[in-house]
Amino acid sequence: MKKLPALFALLCLGFFAAACFFQPSDTDSQNNDQPTAHIEIKGSDTMVNLTLAWTEAYRDDHPSVSISITGGGSGTGIAALLNNTVDIANASRRIREEEIAQARNLGIEPYEIIIARDAVAIIVNHDNPINYLTLQQISDIFAGKHHNWLELGGADRPIVRASRESNSGTHMYFLEEVLRLGDPNSKLLFDPNTLLLPSSEGIIAEVRDNPNAIGYDGLGYVTPDVKVVGIGLSPEGPFIWPSIETVNQETYPISRDLYAYTNGEPQDATKFFLEWVLSEPGQEIVKELGFVSITP
Amino acid sequence: MNNFIIPSIKKITNNKLISRIGEGIIATGIKVSGFSAIIFVLMIFYFLWSEGFAVVGEVPLRVLFSSRWYPVEGYYGILPLIGGSLLVTIGATLFAVPIGLSTAIYISEIAPRWVREVLKPVIEILAGLPSVVLGFIGILALAPMLRRTLNLPTGLTALTGSILLGAIAIPTIVSVAEDALDGVPRSYRDAALAIGATRWQTIWRVTLPAARSGVLTGIMLGIGRAIGETMTVMMVTGNAPIMVRGLSALFLPTRTMTATIAAEMGEVAKGSTHYHVLFMIGIILFMISLIVNVTASLLVFRTKKRADRILS
Numbered sequence: 001m002k003k004l005p006a007l008f009a010l011l012c013l014g015f016f017a018a019a020c021f022f023q024p025s026d027t028d029s030q031n032n033d034q035p036t037a038h039i040e041i042k043g044s045d046t047m048v049n050l051t052l053a054w055t056e057a058y059r060d061d062h063p064s065v066s067i068s069i070t071g072g073g074s075g076t077g078i079a080a081l082l083n084n085t086v087d088i089a090n091a092s093r094r095i096r097e098e099e100i101a102q103a104r105n106l107g108i109e110p111y112e113i114i115i116a117r118d119a120v121a122i123i124v125n126h127d128n129p130i131n132y133l134t135l136q137q138i139s140d141i142f143a144g145k146h147h148n149w150l151e152l153g154g155a156d157r158p159i160v161r162a163s164r165e166s167n168s169g170t171h172m173y174f175l176e177e178v179l180r181l182g183d184p185n186s187k188l189l190f191d192p193n194t195l196l197l198p199s200s201e202g203i204i205a206e207v208r209d210n211p212n213a214i215g216y217d218g219l220g221y222v223t224p225d226v227k228v229v230g231i232g233l234s235p236e237g238p239f240i241w242p243s244i245e246t247v248n249q250e251t252y253p254i255s256r257d258l259y260a261y262t263n264g265e266p267q268d269a270t271k272f273f274l275e276w277v278l279s280e281p282g283q284e285i286v287k288e289l290g291f292v293s294i295t296p
Numbered sequence: 297m298n299n300f301i302i303p304s305i306k307k308i309t310n311n312k313l314i315s316r317i318g319e320g321i322i323a324t325g326i327k328v329s330g331f332s333a334i335i336f337v338l339m340i341f342y343f344l345w346s347e348g349f350a351v352v353g354e355v356p357l358r359v360l361f362s363s364r365w366y367p368v369e370g371y372y373g374i375l376p377l378i379g380g381s382l383l384v385t386i387g388a389t390l391f392a393v394p395i396g397l398s399t400a401i402y403i404s405e406i407a408p409r410w411v412r413e414v415l416k417p418v419i420e421i422l423a424g425l426p427s428v429v430l431g432f433i434g435i436l437a438l439a440p441m442l443r444r445t446l447n448l449p450t451g452l453t454a455l456t457g458s459i460l461l462g463a464i465a466i467p468t469i470v471s472v473a474e475d476a477l478d479g480v481p482r483s484y485r486d487a488a489l490a491i492g493a494t495r496w497q498t499i500w501r502v503t504l505p506a507a508r509s510g511v512l513t514g515i516m517l518g519i520g521r522a523i524g525e526t527m528t529v530m531m532v533t534g535n536a537p538i539m540v541r542g543l544s545a546l547f548l549p550t551r552t553m554t555a556t557i558a559a560e561m562g563e564v565a566k567g568s569t570h571y572h573v574l575f576m577i578g579i580i581l582f583m584i585s586l587i588v589n590v591t592a593s594l595l596v597f598r599t600k601k602r603a604d605r606i607l608s
Contacts, residue, residue: 213450
């Protein structure tokens, strides 16, 4: 009697194994006429949603190609390309010289393709009376030269700075182009009190909830829950708000290119996918998601 | 009857050799698994050491023990990270030990049987709660609430992390401490009550000291869980590497060693200075948990000796 449950369990296991075993061979025979291909993509968190949308649309036309996407940050993606574990590394910043040198040591030749453009929006809470800031003021805020919104014409509240972790391409871009105002000799750093949040959503959540907070995020991630601040190059203005138009007219000062890196020139399935991404349907999706297409 | 017993005895003698060999194999197997724990610990330590020791040649000690952590630009000061981990853990202990201990005492000594039968399994379910879920609760409910009630600049502080880590440690403390209290013989309590001690005096002076080693083990296990916890602290402490200067730092954001390793390990190139420093942090974390465990076993050992003395 005692053996009965064990026998039953074994039987169940047997059925389960049989189900697992037979199903894939079934689908294999269906797709036998098309060669299956797999593309592994990893990198920038800013680009995860965009890449996902591309993949879903691409899959409709090319059911034989399976694509898997992971985020983790631009640095993570490039590190994975160097370790040769991905086909495409997404990066929201350009690959660094030392990373290229490292790649060549490992026998990898990074090949760069610009696949979309993005604007970095500066965001504050809706209760914050500030509507626009100059680039210099933003730099001063994040470098820790201002500690109260009163100094910038706001309410008497402490300033809480919210940033991404340093493995984010947006973090490095912000450091180089906003905090250091594009000056390669500048040694300015983020104020040590700056919150380093692990995701774009984390920044949105903190800024949405906290009237003291100021943060930055890719335009594609900004929701109506937070207020986007206009940016000017001088205190007199003009102040520009980020949008597809202002980025393409190059009037919005903090916009950047989004990159895909492959090992050498892309081949086969990876090549077809990237060609499609750069084509009109691919770039149409870029616009839908709040990014800026490379073809105006 | 006889007919039944005799063949079975014969069977045993026939199988003696086989069973002895079987026993030998099982005994060796158990011995190997016993030692394997030691081997694993040594291997882990060797691995950490071989990857992290290179730091000594690459980063001067003056830089390593400075107060600025920004590895992208070569600032490798690990003091704020060590401070952050200790701060959050101490905060969690201050929060979890009194609550955990009183819960254990209530369940074991005061609660009626049916309450106890409901409470214990519920607390054990709490122990299985994924830390990510606690992190979500922290971000969406606890952090905004703390910011409003305490009027802080931001709700993502060491205190938020401490409270959530305390919540993670409490089930462990309650579960182990309650078992220990439960193991104290009934006669101890009866004797105390018989000589006229109140219920409170019995608990505080007799039951709790008698269960001391188990209670301490529970507390140490709870603290161990708090130090090693990563996901929750990464989500709710704000991760700003601020130098800890006193207990007021509880109300500021902080960055722990575990969160730093988790956030930065994915990005570093293997073999770079940053990579080695992260492993060095791993070694320090390993050392701290070693110290906690050794202290725990020393404490348990000492109390055992005292208990022996009382009984003899």
